[in-house]
Amino acid sequence: xLFGYPVSATEENWLHNCLCEILHSIHxxxxxxxxxxxxxxxxxxxxxxxxxRRTGLKDRLNTYRTVLENLTIEEQERILQSLHDQNQxxxxxxxxCNCDAIxxxxxxxxxxxxxxxxxxxxxxxxxEIRDRxxxxxxxxxxxxxxxxxxxxxFDAPRVPREALDHxxxxxxxxxAASNLRNLVPMGNKCNSRYKLAQDILFSDDGTRRKSFDPxxxxxxxxSLENSQPFAGTLTTTGQVPKWQIEFAPTSEEILTWDKVxxxxxxxxxxxxxxxFKSWLDDFKLWCKSAKIAPSxxxxxxxxxxxxxxLYEEMGISDRAFLKAAVFRMLHTHCQQGDQRLIxxxxxxxxxxxxxxxxTP
Ligand SMILES: [Zn+2]
Numbered sequence: 371x372l373f374g375y376p377v378s379a380t381e382e383n384w385l386h387n388c389l390c391e392i393l394h395s396i397h398x399x400x401x402x403x404x405x406x407x408x409x410x411x412x413x414x415x416x417x418x419x420x421x422x423r424r425t426g427l428k429d430r431l432n433t434y435r436t437v438l439e440n441l442t443i444e445e446q447e448r449i450l451q452s453l454h455d456q457n458q459x460x461x462x463x464x465x466x467c468n469c470d471a472i473x474x475x476x477x478x479x480x481x482x483x484x485x486x487x488x489x490x491x492x493x494x495x496x497x498e499i500r501d502r503x504x505x506x507x508x509x510x511x512x513x514x515x516x517x518x519x520x521x522x523x524f525d526a527p528r529v530p531r532e533a534l535d536h537x538x539x540x541x542x543x544x545x546a547a548s549n550l551r552n553l554v555p556m557g558n559k560c561n562s563r564y565k566l567a568q569d570i571l572f573s574d575d576g577t578r579r580k581s582f583d584p585x586x587x588x589x590x591x592x593s594l595e596n597s598q599p600f601a602g603t604l605t606t607t608g609q610v611p612k613w614q615i616e617f618a619p620t621s622e623e624i625l626t627w628d629k630v631x632x633x634x635x636x637x638x639x640x641x642x643x644x645x646f647k648s649w650l651d652d653f654k655l656w657c658k659s660a661k662i663a664p665s666x667x668x669x670x671x672x673x674x675x676x677x678x679x680l681y682e683e684m685g686i687s688d689r690a691f692l693k694a695a696v697f698r699m700l701h702t703h704c705q706q707g708d709q710r711l712i713x714x715x716x717x718x719x720x721x722x723x724x725x726x727x728x729t730p
Pocket of ligand 1: 516
């Protein structure tokens, strides 16, 4: 992903922590056959005033406990271990630990776990935790842009809300479904068209894989330097370069990200191919407004350099990082003396002029 979220956004994780604490109490009481305090005393005291009216939580905890009582000690322990492991988000994403999926656990407990954590996830909205979490992220992210694609804009905090993705899918890892550390605001296209319920921890062939940690990600650089002008497809607006989209530093996380969100395909088909011609026209307008009329190769190279630098300084906003990469690539190729490319850009910048002077 292009940049990360501040981990401080996940600080208000008390609801999830409280739920885990209650489940530990339930497991301990079932294991030792001791009596648990009744609702709401089962809720740790600091959280009780905020939760005592949430009887939906009480009902789901009772169901969980009833099912648990009918399982063996070994099964109970495996479930408790799974509660712990599924919430080791950072370690799971970096492949430093593994966890059972819900389908690895005894069948009777699966639905009660899903129901319980789905209810807790919905409580995040009811209790406005989700909105506060989003506001911290919205205020911190550059240009209010989805970091998974860099192309979708985030709306200001309000209803209707942006999508909140269960990074580890709730269908497989429901114990993490109310953990803010596993919940990431995501643009609607990234969420609904690309990621869906894909398992970020495993590829389609079942291989374990590393993924970016949205709350501990320092960002990456994109380069189009190795693209080939005039070697791409012929679109309705003319010939486009054969795009070579590269990210640095290279990592397994980038492979997963590209696979899950189909990043290279989306950049090529949705941005670079359709925008290339209009971006060259933008360059022409910029030259005009800056009163730059390149009459030599070097003047054109200098103009491209200034234009690329301008967009590099704009960062992520309005897909500027992609436009910057395109013009940096054009600058490099022209600087290396690609006469066909120089002639093309000259003819756009100086329409109607022929026999343009060349650098001796
Ligand atoms: Zn997106």
